[in-house]
Amino acid sequence: MIYLCNGFSESMKRDPNMKEIPWPLSESEFIELIHECDFTSVIGHEDLARCLSKLTGKNIPYNRRGI
Numbered sequence: 001m002i003y004l005c006n007g008f009s010e011s012m013k014r015d016p017n018m019k020e021i022p023w024p025l026s027e028s029e030f031i032e033l034i035h036e037c038d039f040t041s042v043i044g045h046e047d048l049a050r051c052l053s054k055l056t057g058k059n060i061p062y063n064r065r066g067i
Contacts, residue, residue, distance in 0.1 A: 002039040003067045004060060006048055015067055031056050042067050 003018065025033065034056045043049040044064040052060045 002033070002037050003042050004034075004039045004052075005042045005067065006044055018067065027055070034058050034060070040067075 003015070035058065041049065041060050041063045042065055043052065043060060043062055046062040049060050049062040
């Protein structure tokens with residue numbers, strides 16, 4: 001499972017099994033990843049979720065919650 005998020009803060013509850021991708025992804029790498037895996041959106045900003053949905057062609061919902 002991949003959590004798609006726009007940032008972390010100390011107040012977010014985190015899954016102890018979570019691993020971060022410690023390097024930037026290119027646009028094409030990001031789009032490929034979104035199309036090839038199961039992900040859960042925890043994007044906390046509606047405009048960003050809408051932009052990523054348009055960029056990738058996949059529904060990436062706004063979903064402000066801890067992970």
